[in-house]
Amino acid sequence: MNLDTESLRVAFAVVAFTLGVLFYFADFRSTRSPYSAWWCVSMALFLAGSATFLLEETPNRWLANPVGNALLVGGAASIWASARSLRAVPASAWILAGGPACSALAAAVDSPATNPWAGDLVFLVTMCLMIGLAARELALGDTEVSRLRMAMAIAAASVAAFYFCRLLAFVRDGPRGSWYNAYVGPAPTTLMGMAFLAVASFSMFALSSENQTKVLRTAATQDGLTGLLNRAGFLDAAGDRLRRFRVDGNHGALVLADLDHFKSINDNHGHAAGDTALKAFAGACRAAVRSGDLAGRMGGEEFVLLLPGVSALRAQAIAADISDRFEAAGAAAGFTMPTASYGIIPIEEDAADLEQLISAADIALYIAKSLGRNRSIIGASYT
Known part of the structure; x- marks a missing residue:
């Protein structure tokens, strides 16, 4: 059975909603860590972004690309912020807001009411950039990086590479090209996104547990006042x-x-x-x-x-x-x-x-x- 893009987007929204709820109750409520909070935010933004694209077949389609692109880029930016929090480094507000804002503006000025690919060029660039930055943050560490964290970095880098290939195909083949739609168009991208979110969420849960263990170990050996070893x-x-x-x-x-x-x-x-x-x-x-x-x-x-x-x-x-x-x-x-x-x-x-x-x-x-x-x-x- 062939699934159309709209059906895949509904399935993607259901996956994002389910994983977000599971991650919230299984991890965030017990840890209250910035890492878990940002991952929950990313799930919510992916859910909202996927749902927004369902407006493409309605009179309100002019909202679909500007709002949908901004929400999806915001979800990717939240993944970057989540990875950054593992090093206890705050996320830059201008990066968090800049990517979604640029994506929304690019789509808004590209005839979104009649152009189903409005702003897609800027969208692909920002998605590639944000997920690539997330991969970089996951790969960074103090003296060593756990295997789980490195596996997540490789997975994120693979998704960033996919978006880069999609960007090249968009420029070379165009959004109506057969190769683009068959291999890197909206439907394949939605399937890839569902698979990545499912695998990444469970890996993120394990990574969160690993990070909490590290925090507890540090607290047990650190002087609370000075930050030196006790x-x-x-x-x-x-x-x-x-x-x-x-x-x-x-x-x-x-x-x-x-x-x-x-x-x-x-x-x-x-x-x-x-x-x-x-x-x-x-x-x-x-x-x-x-x-x-x-x-x-x-x-x-x-x-x-x-x-x-x-x-x-x-x-x-x-x-x-x-x-x-x-x-x-x-x-x-x-x-x-x-x-x-x-x-x-x-x-x-x-x-x-x-x-x-x-x-x-x-x-x-x-x-x-x-x-x-x-x-x-x-x-x-x-x-």
């Missing part, structure tokens, strides 16, 4: 790093830092100022160290750094840089930041247990405190 997270990550030191024959340095007279900040300026100081010191640590270094908050006003491949003297220079950055943060905070004292321990390839290294750094830190604070002391290598 004590347990640092000890776990640093323990793994030290085991690699022994295998690879690497060296480095461990730095234990403590804010001087921190209690006076709370007493004189309030606990909110104390929190500001802690966050400012954490920011100074992040700015001074490399991406591969480990920085954590041990508790209270005590911080710790593990610096692979760094000598004790270099670690001392990094500590001085942190103090300079911390002092400069006082201007924005509106009060003078406390100073900091540091205990530094060189780590050799046959390094001792992590807790022993921290104890040795604590001794060096105590010496720095006893000598008047606001300084760093290098302790003896502990093996």
Whole structure:
């Protein structure tokens, strides 16, 4: 049985509606994540866009292409925003609104009441662009990208490639061409869209679960105030790093830092100022160290750094840089930041247990405190 384009569009709308409802109740209501919200929005826009094209056989056909194209491009833009939220990067409002607006305007000035392909050239360009951007976002990651996410990126890239081929066929063959209508016209595109939405929605559900697991894992190892590793997270990550030191024959340095007279900040300026100081010191640590270094908050006003491949003297220079950055943060905070004292321990390839290294750094830190604070002391290598 041959299905006409209108029947396929009704089926597409039913699929989008069903998947949107399932995704809303199965994922968004439990996670409330921007990722899930954007995917639900995309389903709603695809549903509305497909339904709008049913106006083509009515006196209101002049609305079909301008509104339908804008809604479908908006759905593709929402997929991009959903993928972008996985990296906790906000979607640009001008991209979200620009694509649909351009598609609507192009169709509106192209005689939509009599031209069934009004604005299709701009529509195809924007769909290709938005889905291509979504594929790029899915492929981007911090240090690694999961197989599921990469599979989704490949699927989105394939859809973007399909729209690009459709664009080339539209330009070369024209919308009335037999090749265009047989292989990349409205009917094949609607079938492809239904298949993609069905597969992508279930993959997105699995990807959402994977992302939530990652968020929970990060929350379990991250200090809620400063964003650095918490004590347990640092000890776990640093323990793994030290085991690699022994295998690879690497060296480095461990730095234990403590804010001087921190209690006076709370007493004189309030606990909110104390929190500001802690966050400012954490920011100074992040700015001074490399991406591969480990920085954590041990508790209270005590911080710790593990610096692979760094000598004790270099670690001392990094500590001085942190103090300079911390002092400069006082201007924005509106009060003078406390100073900091540091205990530094060189780590050799046959390094001792992590807790022993921290104890040795604590001794060096105590010496720095006893000598008047606001300084760093290098302790003896502990093996």
